[in-house]
Amino acid sequence: MMRRPxxxxxxxxxxxxxxxLALTTAVLVTVLAFAASIRPVAGGELSPVDALRFIALALIPMSAYALPFACAFASTLTYHRLATDLELTAAQASGISLRALLVPAAITGLLVSGSLAVLNEAVIPRYLRGMQEVVKADFARLITNAIQRGRSVELNDLIVAADSAQALTPDPASGAVDHVVLLKMVAVRVDKQGRVKDEISATRADVWMFPEVRADGTLSGRRRGDGDMALVLRVDDAVGLDQGSNLVLTSGQEWAVMMPSTLKDDPKFLTFGELRRLGDDPDQMNWIDARRRELALALGRLAAPRELRRRLDATGSITLTDGAGNRVVVRASGLAQLDPATPDDWTLIPSAPGGAIEVDLHRPGSPRAGATTAWSARSARLVPRISTDTVRRDLAFQLELDDASARAVGGAASPVGAQGRVVRAGLTPQPDPMIDLLAEPSLALALRARADAEASGAGSPLRKAHDSLVKEIRALDREVLSKQHERMALAASCFVMVLTGGVTAVRLSRSQPLTVYLWTFFPALLAIITIAGGQNMTHASGPIGLALLWSGVLALAAYTLAVYSILARH
Structure with a gap:
C-alpha cells in the first residue's frame, strides 16, 4: 500500500x-537598495525626494541578488531548527524519507526560481531603467533644471548661464541623444586655476549630447556607456572676448566638451523579448546607430559618385542642389576616377572630345524657368566631402570648374566673361543616393560595404568605419548572450541554494546555526561570483565564458548532491 504524503x-x-524567506528578503533588498543609493546621494546627484524614489525603485532589481542568499539562509535556519528539535528524526522514524522531507525546499526553490526568472526577464529591466532616469535623468533635464533655478552649469572647463532653457527632441538624423536650447546665454571658459580664458554671449545657443567624437566629427573607438560623451555647444550671431580681450563676432562656432556617459542605452534595460529582437535590430542601441551612420557616409563617398556616373552614362546630365535651393545641372558624358591615389577626386568627361563641361545654375527667384547663369569649363571635378559638422554630418559634393567662362541667361543673355576657377560647395544630388544608404539597417549595410571596405585597404576611412560597426555588433551579440545566461543562472541558483541550505542544515544539525549557514553561504557566494565573472567573460570573449558562468551553479549542485548522498546512506 502506498504511503500517504x-x-x-x-x-x-x-x-x-x-x-x-520573506523576512530575510525584505531585509536584504532594503539594505542593498540603500547601499546602491549612497554613491549618487554623496555625489549630489539625488535630492532627498529623488533618493527615496531611487531606493523604492531599487527594491525590485536588488531582489535578483538578495533572493539566492535569502533562499539559502531561510532554508538553512528552517531545516536546522527542525533537525535540532528532533522533528526530522521523528519524521524519519515514522517512515518518511529524506527526499520527502526536502519536498518543501524543492517547491520553494521552484517557485522562487520561476518568480526570479520572470522578474529578471520582464520586470527588473524596467526598474533599472527607472533607477537610471532618477539618477541621471537625462542630460536635457539636468541642464534645464539648473537654468530654471537660476544656477550656472559647469561643463568641465566651460561655465554656462542663461535666462531660460528648453529641452527639445533631437533630430534623429543628427545622431544626438539630447538637445537643449539656451536663450540669452553667456559662456565662460576657464583654465585650471579658475582664470577666465575667453567668454561669449549670444541670444541663442544650442547644446547637443553625442557619443564620443573626435575633432573632425568622426566617432572615436569607444562605445556608448564605456567612456565619455561629447557635449557640443553651438552659438550663432554671438559676441565674445578672446584671451587678448579683443572683441570677436562669431556665428556657427562650436565647443566640444567631454562629459561622463549618462548610460542611456544599455542591454541591461531590455526585457527578454527586447533582447531577442536586438539581435535582428541592433540599431536600437544609439552607439550602434551612430556607427551605422558613419559607415553609410564613408560608403557614400564611393557609392554616390558611382551613382552619378551611372546617371551621366544614361542621360548625359545630373542635377544637384545647394543649401539655398539653387539647382545646378551638369552636362557631361561621364565621371571618371583618374588617380586611384585620390579616391575623392572624380573628373567630369566632356560630351565631345576636346569639348567643354556645361553647367547651368537655376535660382528659385528667377523670373524665367531657364537657367539664370551658365558656365563652360575646360575641365571640372566633383569631390565628395563629409561635413565636419558634429550636429548634422552629411555627404555633399564640391563642384570645381577650371578655365570657366560664364554668361547670364535671360533677357539679353549678356556674357559675364571668364571667371577662371569656380567652386560651388555643399551640393546634394537629386535624387540623393545617400537617403537609401542612411536608412539601411546596420546588418545589411555592413554586408553591402564589406567588399568595398576590404578593397579600400586597412587604413581607409571606409575600412575603419566598417570594422568599427562590425566590432560593435559582435560585442552587442556577446553582451546579449551574456545577459540572457546571467539572468537564467541567477534564477537557477535560487533553486539549488534552497536545497543546499536544507541538506547542509540536516548534515550539520549538531553545529551552531551560524556555522551551518557559513557552510551554505560561501559555496553560494562562489556561485554568484562565477556568474558575474562568467557574464563579463562572455561579453568579452563570447560563448567560452558560459563555462565559467554556469560552473558555480553546477558546482553548488554537485556539492548539494554530495551532501544529500551522505545523508541518504545514513
Whole structure:
C-alpha cells in the first residue's frame, strides 16, 4: 500500500520556510537598495525626494541578488531548527524519507526560481531603467533644471548661464541623444586655476549630447556607456572676448566638451523579448546607430559618385542642389576616377572630345524657368566631402570648374566673361543616393560595404568605419548572450541554494546555526561570483565564458548532491 504524503508536515515546513524567506528578503533588498543609493546621494546627484524614489525603485532589481542568499539562509535556519528539535528524526522514524522531507525546499526553490526568472526577464529591466532616469535623468533635464533655478552649469572647463532653457527632441538624423536650447546665454571658459580664458554671449545657443567624437566629427573607438560623451555647444550671431580681450563676432562656432556617459542605452534595460529582437535590430542601441551612420557616409563617398556616373552614362546630365535651393545641372558624358591615389577626386568627361563641361545654375527667384547663369569649363571635378559638422554630418559634393567662362541667361543673355576657377560647395544630388544608404539597417549595410571596405585597404576611412560597426555588433551579440545566461543562472541558483541550505542544515544539525549557514553561504557566494565573472567573460570573449558562468551553479549542485548522498546512506 502506498504511503500517504506527509501534507501536514509539508505545510508546517513551508509556512516556516516562507515566513523566514520573506523576512530575510525584505531585509536584504532594503539594505542593498540603500547601499546602491549612497554613491549618487554623496555625489549630489539625488535630492532627498529623488533618493527615496531611487531606493523604492531599487527594491525590485536588488531582489535578483538578495533572493539566492535569502533562499539559502531561510532554508538553512528552517531545516536546522527542525533537525535540532528532533522533528526530522521523528519524521524519519515514522517512515518518511529524506527526499520527502526536502519536498518543501524543492517547491520553494521552484517557485522562487520561476518568480526570479520572470522578474529578471520582464520586470527588473524596467526598474533599472527607472533607477537610471532618477539618477541621471537625462542630460536635457539636468541642464534645464539648473537654468530654471537660476544656477550656472559647469561643463568641465566651460561655465554656462542663461535666462531660460528648453529641452527639445533631437533630430534623429543628427545622431544626438539630447538637445537643449539656451536663450540669452553667456559662456565662460576657464583654465585650471579658475582664470577666465575667453567668454561669449549670444541670444541663442544650442547644446547637443553625442557619443564620443573626435575633432573632425568622426566617432572615436569607444562605445556608448564605456567612456565619455561629447557635449557640443553651438552659438550663432554671438559676441565674445578672446584671451587678448579683443572683441570677436562669431556665428556657427562650436565647443566640444567631454562629459561622463549618462548610460542611456544599455542591454541591461531590455526585457527578454527586447533582447531577442536586438539581435535582428541592433540599431536600437544609439552607439550602434551612430556607427551605422558613419559607415553609410564613408560608403557614400564611393557609392554616390558611382551613382552619378551611372546617371551621366544614361542621360548625359545630373542635377544637384545647394543649401539655398539653387539647382545646378551638369552636362557631361561621364565621371571618371583618374588617380586611384585620390579616391575623392572624380573628373567630369566632356560630351565631345576636346569639348567643354556645361553647367547651368537655376535660382528659385528667377523670373524665367531657364537657367539664370551658365558656365563652360575646360575641365571640372566633383569631390565628395563629409561635413565636419558634429550636429548634422552629411555627404555633399564640391563642384570645381577650371578655365570657366560664364554668361547670364535671360533677357539679353549678356556674357559675364571668364571667371577662371569656380567652386560651388555643399551640393546634394537629386535624387540623393545617400537617403537609401542612411536608412539601411546596420546588418545589411555592413554586408553591402564589406567588399568595398576590404578593397579600400586597412587604413581607409571606409575600412575603419566598417570594422568599427562590425566590432560593435559582435560585442552587442556577446553582451546579449551574456545577459540572457546571467539572468537564467541567477534564477537557477535560487533553486539549488534552497536545497543546499536544507541538506547542509540536516548534515550539520549538531553545529551552531551560524556555522551551518557559513557552510551554505560561501559555496553560494562562489556561485554568484562565477556568474558575474562568467557574464563579463562572455561579453568579452563570447560563448567560452558560459563555462565559467554556469560552473558555480553546477558546482553548488554537485556539492548539494554530495551532501544529500551522505545523508541518504545514513
Amino acid at each position: 506527509p501534507r501536514i508536515l509539508w505545510l508546517h515546513t513551508l509556512a516556516a520556510l516562507w515566513r523566514l
